[in-house]
Amino acid sequence: xxxxxxRNVRKDFGAFNAVKSSTFxxxxxxxxxxxxxxxxGKTTTLRMMAGLELPTSGEIFIDGEEVGQKPASxxxxxxxxxxxxxYPHMNVGRNIAYPLHSQGMPRAEVRRRVDxxxxxxxxxxxxDRPVGGLSGGDRQRVALGRAxxxxxxxxxxxxxxxxxxxxxxxxxxxxLRALHDRMGATTVYVTHDQLEAxxxxxxxVVMNHGVVEQFGVPQDIYDWPATRFVAQFIGSPPMNFLGFxxxxxxxxxxxxxxxxxxxVPALQEGAHGxxxxxxxxxxxxxDDAAPYRGRVIATEYLGTTQIVTLDTPLxxxxxxxxxHRAIRAGDTTGLRxxxxxxxxxxxxxxxxxxxxxxxxxLRHG
Amino acid sequence: xxxxxxxxxxxxxxxxxLAVALYALITLMPLLWIIATGFKSPADSIAYPPKMxxxxxxxxxxxxxxxxxxxxEADLAxxxxxxxxxxxxxxxxxxxxxGPSRYGERxxxxxxxxxxxxxxxxxxxxxAAYAFSRFRVPLKDDxxxxxxxxxxxxxxxxxxxxxxMFRNLGLNDTHIGMxxxxxxxxLSLSVWLLKGFIDEIPVEYEEAALIDGYTRFxxxxxxxxxxxxxxxxxxxxxxxxxxxxxxxxxxxxxxxTAQTAPPFIPTIIGVGGKDWPAVxxxxxxxxxPVMVFTILLRKHLLRGITFGAVRK
Numbered sequence: 270x271x272x273x274x275x276r277n278v279r280k281d282f283g284a285f286n287a288v289k290s291s292t293f294x295x296x297x298x299x300x301x302x303x304x305x306x307x308x309x310g311k312t313t314t315l316r317m318m319a320g321l322e323l324p325t326s327g328e329i330f331i332d333g334e335e336v337g338q339k340p341a342s343x344x345x346x347x348x349x350x351x352x353x354x355x356y357p358h359m360n361v362g363r364n365i366a367y368p369l370h371s372q373g374m375p376r377a378e379v380r381r382r383v384d385x386x387x388x389x390x391x392x393x394x395x396x397d398r399p400v401g402g403l404s405g406g407d408r409q410r411v412a413l414g415r416a417x418x419x420x421x422x423x424x425x426x427x428x429x430x431x432x433x434x435x436x437x438x439x440x441x442x443x444x445l446r447a448l449h450d451r452m453g454a455t456t457v458y459v460t461h462d463q464l465e466a467x468x469x470x471x472x473x474v475v476m477n478h479g480v481v482e483q484f485g486v487p488q489d490i491y492d493w494p495a496t497r498f499v500a501q502f503i504g505s506p507p508m509n510f511l512g513f514x515x516x517x518x519x520x521x522x523x524x525x526x527x528x529x530x531x532x533v534p535a536l537q538e539g540a541h542g543x544x545x546x547x548x549x550x551x552x553x554x555x556d557d558a559a560p561y562r563g564r565v566i567a568t569e570y571l572g573t574t575q576i577v578t579l580d581t582p583l584x585x586x587x588x589x590x591x592x593h594r595a596i597r598a599g600d601t602t603g604l605r606x607x608x609x610x611x612x613x614x615x616x617x618x619x620x621x622x623x624x625x626x627x628x629x630x631l632r633h634g
Numbered sequence: 635x636x637x638x639x640x641x642x643x644x645x646x647x648x649x650x651x652l653a654v655a656l657y658a659l660i661t662l663m664p665l666l667w668i669i670a671t672g673f674k675s676p677a678d679s680i681a682y683p684p685k686m687x688x689x690x691x692x693x694x695x696x697x698x699x700x701x702x703x704x705x706x707e708a709d710l711a712x713x714x715x716x717x718x719x720x721x722x723x724x725x726x727x728x729x730x731x732x733g734p735s736r737y738g739e740r741x742x743x744x745x746x747x748x749x750x751x752x753x754x755x756x757x758x759x760x761x762a763a764y765a766f767s768r769f770r771v772p773l774k775d776d777x778x779x780x781x782x783x784x785x786x787x788x789x790x791x792x793x794x795x796x797x798x799m800f801r802n803l804g805l806n807d808t809h810i811g812m813x814x815x816x817x818x819x820x821l822s823l824s825v826w827l828l829k830g831f832i833d834e835i836p837v838e839y840e841e842a843a844l845i846d847g848y849t850r851f852x853x854x855x856x857x858x859x860x861x862x863x864x865x866x867x868x869x870x871x872x873x874x875x876x877x878x879x880x881x882x883x884x885x886x887x888x889x890x891t892a893q894t895a896p897p898f899i900p901t902i903i904g905v906g907g908k909d910w911p912a913v914x915x916x917x918x919x920x921x922x923p924v925m926v927f928t929i930l931l932r933k934h935l936l937r938g939i940t941f942g943a944v945r946k
Contacts, residue, residue, distance in 0.1 A: 321841050341844040348845045354838035358860045371847035415846070 271332030271422040271455055272297045273318060278327030278337075280313050280479075287313045289479040290327065295423075295457060295472070300449050302470035303459045306502065310479040312427055315459045319425050320344045332422055342371075347416035349426040353408045355400040355415070362387075362396035365414040372419075386418045389448075405433045409441055413448065423455040430465065442469055463503045467491065475499050491549075493627035494612060497619040500547050506576060508547045511583040512616060516541040524613070527582040529561035532608035534626030543616035546583075550576065552607035553588035555596070559603025568596055579604065665921075671914035679910040693727070694911025696720045698737050698902065698919075702729040737916060740898040745923065746809055747894055748878040751816035755873045756866055758817065759824030760832075764854060766825070767832040768840075778826070785822045790882045800887055807892045815887070816877040824869045831865025832858065867934030871927065878924050895920050 273295040280288040288310040295301045303311040316322040318329060320341030329337040336344050347368075355364050362383055369379045387393040390410045395403065400411060409429065416424055429445070430438045446469050449456050460466050466473050467487040475482045475490060475498075483495040494500035500508035513526050521536045526546060533546075555577070563579030563586060575592045578585055579602070586604060590596070613622045621627060642650070671679050673690040702724055713730070716722040724731050766774060796815065797806075805811030835858060843853035859866075885897040899916045902909060 319841075319845060321844070340849075341841070342847045342849060344845075346845065348842065350838045350842065352836065352838055354836065354842040356839060356842070356857060367843075368846035371852075415842075419846075 272330075273423060273455060273457065274328075274330040275314070275318070276328045276330070278314070278317060278324045278329060280310070280317060280322060281325045287479055288317070288324075291476075291479075291481045293474055293481060293484045295455060297455055298453045299455055300446065300469060300471045301455070301457045302466040302473040303457060303476065304463060304466040304470075304473050304502075305461065305476035305482075307461055309476040311459045311461075311474075311476045313479075314476070315425050315427055315457060318423075318457060319346055319348050321348075345419075345421050346423045346425055347419060347421040349412050349416050349424065349429045351428040351431045353412040353432070355408060355411055357400060360397055360399050361392065361403070361411050361414075364400060364411055365396075365418050368415060368419045382418050383414075386414045389417070389451075390414050406437055406441060409433065413445075417448075417452065417454075421454075423457065426456065426458045428459055428461070430460075438465075445469065463505070467503070475502065477502070492610065493621070494547070495621050495627075497545060497547070497614045497621075500612065500614070500621075504549060506550055506587045506589075508549050508612075509553065509584075509586045510614075511546040511548075511581070511586070513544055513546060513583060514542070515544055517544070517613070517622075526561060529559075531561075531606055531611070533611040533613060534609060534624040536613070537623040537625065537628060540613070540615055540622050544622075545614040545616050547612040547614055547621075548586075548606045549610060550587045550589040552610045553586055554605040554607070555588065555590060555594075555602045556605045557603055559605045561604050562601060563604050565596055565598050565600045565602070567598060668914050669918050672911055672918045674911050674914075676909060676911055679914070680908075691723070691911075692720070693723050694909070694915040696723045697909055697912040698915045699735050700724065701732045701735050702727075703732045704729050736893075736898065737895070737902075740893055740895045741919065743809065743888075743892055744878060744894040744896070744920070747812045747816065747892070748874055748923075750809070750813040751820065751877045752870050752874045754813060754817045755820045755824050756870055759821055759828050759869065760859070760862065760866060762821075762825045763828035763832050764858065766829050768837065778829075781822045781825055789819045793883065793886055796883070797886055805887075807888050807890055809892045812884070812888060812892055812894070815883060816873075816880065820873040820876055824873055827869045827872070828862065828865055831862050831869075835861045864934045867931040871931055874927060875924060 275294070276292050277290045278288060278292070279286070279290050291310075291314060303315060305311045313322060317324050317337075318331075320336070320339060320343075324337050327337065328335050331344060331346065341348075356367065359367065365383045365386060366379050369382060374382075383396070384393065387396055390413060392407060392410050392414065395407060400408065403411065412429070430441055433441060442465060458466075458469065470487055472485065473487055473490050474484045477498050483490055483499045490499060491503055494503065494508065497510070500510075511526060513524065515524060517524065517536055517540050519536060519539045521533070521539075523530050523532050524544075524546065525531075531546070561581065563581035565577055566580050566585070567578040569576040569578075570592060573592055574589050575594075575596070577588050577590055577596055579588070581604065588604075609626065612627060613624070614620065615622065670688075672694045673692070674685070674688050675691050675693055678685050678688045679694075700720070705728070707728065710725060710728060710730070713725075716725055721731065765771060766778060771777065800806045800811055800815075803811075805814070839857045839861065840850070840853045843857045844850065848856065879896065880894075881896045884894045888894060888897065895916070899913060899920065902912050902916055
């Protein structure tokens with residue numbers, strides 16, 4: 270098992286720049302998520318770690334060794350593909366054994382390892398079956414078996430649950446996480462599903478347009494987004510943004526929105542011009558006495574909670590409230606925001622302003 | 635009675651079966667006629683009205699494989715009795731066997747040149763198609779079009795330059811010359827066909843093999859080739875059929891050592907009168923290898939023709 274370090278890695282495909290100078294570190298034994306919308310460069314980054322693409326510049330260290338320009342076969346890592354890529358002309362057992370054959374391992378030892386892996390994954394009974402007729406879940410298990418049988422330095426997974434149906438995904442994600450905890454192997458996992466990333470990951474890198482937007486533990490990323498993109502991409506519904514114009518000095522603890530004062534975590538940097546006030550829906554409270562007013566334009570019932578959308582002077586705001594509260598479209602009410610959870614962004618750069626709140630969690634790529 | 639939109643009724647099936655059988659009969663008729671003629675006596679073969687029922691004889695086959703000399707009846711009577719069945723057949727015509735004919739050699743030439751060029755074509759074609767399919771080749775589209783364009787005129791249009799080239803290079807009437815020529819003609823088709831097949835193989839299979847510790851060449855041999863077997867088989871059949879049946883270049887460029895069967899078979903006609911049964915026998919034997927090859931690969935061929943029509 271190993272630590273993976275990415276330093277100033279960049280990848281160009283002709284004139285197209287897929288990954289811009291990325292730097293982050295994946296610690297030994299971590300379950301690490303590469304998260305972002307499609308085309309953000311996350312899969313390219315993963316493929317560069319695997320050696321399926323060579324970086325245009327920059328360095329990749331696996332277990333302290335620089336492997337950036339080495340072929341995949343010499344990196345001792347395992348890769349799980351979205352479409353599984355099981356060899357269709359081999360049966361389950363031979364698929365799992367295939368990486369061991371390349372090492373010239375003796376037959377008896379191969380047999381023993383394959384049996385052990387099949388037992389761990391619960392697929393001992395299908396070892397002789399062709400891969401063609403297997404269900405999605407079994408294919409996934411065989412693909413995992415082929416990855417773990419070699420005991421590689423790290424597992425790289427490219428949306429491994431993407432091809433499964435929703436119901437089974439849930440189950441497999443638990444199984445995957447349990448398998449990781451049992452083996453303690455460094456795992457890098459690419460996904461575009463923010464829920465999957467938060468649910469399974471020890472750490473998350475959020476990428477967009479080939480740039481690492483933020484890097485940290487799921488809770489920090491959710492609570493203290495480093496950029497407006499992260500705030501919007503993570504969370505459902507996403508963070509509310511209220512645009513305002515202001516001049517804020519270092520140490521500011523409150524801002525004025527449409528005449529109403531709101532407390533914010535003490536700023537550690539000054540800013541002026543077009544700014545954005547960001548607040549998560551669960552930190553918006555409806556309070557008739559509050560001075561900042563909004564009119565309810567829609568409610569969505571979600572079982573235990575409901576999402577209420579209000580039209581306010583600085584833009585629409587969504588809030589998550591208990592579903593038993595009777596709220597009707599057309600009602601007018603006041604809004605209060607949880608002062609400790611506010612993030613302010615510069616509208617121009619989209620970057621979060623440093624404050625007492627996010628000081629610990631902000632890390633840029 | 636239940637009604638189905640997709641299942642044909644028994645009567646429709648019966649009509650369809652009849653139509654197919656009739657069509658098969660019409661298309662197979664010339665073939666059956668040739669095969670039958672091979673077993674007729676020369677007299678039966680030119681009888682009018684044509685004989686559908688006849689006494690089968692192997693005379694045509696014996697004549698195909700032998701050269702014979704006509705001798706006087708008196709001398710024939712003085713010979714010791716014929717010790718083989720083919721000797722007897724020849725003596726019944728008042729002849730004795732002077733030696734083997736060239737048909738065996740010519741047939742072997744066809745085998746060597748046909749299968750040799752097919753094999754070479756598959757090796758080069760698969761490699762080129764793989765490169766076009768997987769790598770960033772500069773000017774890829776132009777190159778592919780250029781390769782295809784060599785197929786746009788009938789190959790015989792360049793017969794004279796090829797003849798001169800072959801003469802200067804000493805390739806006239808050589809096996810290697812004919813193998814190179816048929817490979818050159820077939821290569822464009824095979825690159826195009828095989829590229830289509832290889833394009834259909836997900837690149838992830840090779841990537842998985844690369845990660846599993848294999849080199850690209852190993853991944854190509856152990857993962858891509860088995861997957862492309864269908865395409866290779868059907869392309870090989872097309873190439874073989876062309877090389878096997880090719881006549882024009884064979885007439886022009888071969889006359890002795892490397893002559894293939896197609897230009898040889900018509901020359902049988904001239905040997906000792908119009909020996910149609912021997913010609914028919916030569917044609918029948920000539921059909922066998924391609925038929926066997928096609929039957930051996932037919933499963934692949936059928937899958938190959940419909941390949942890519944259904945999403946995997």
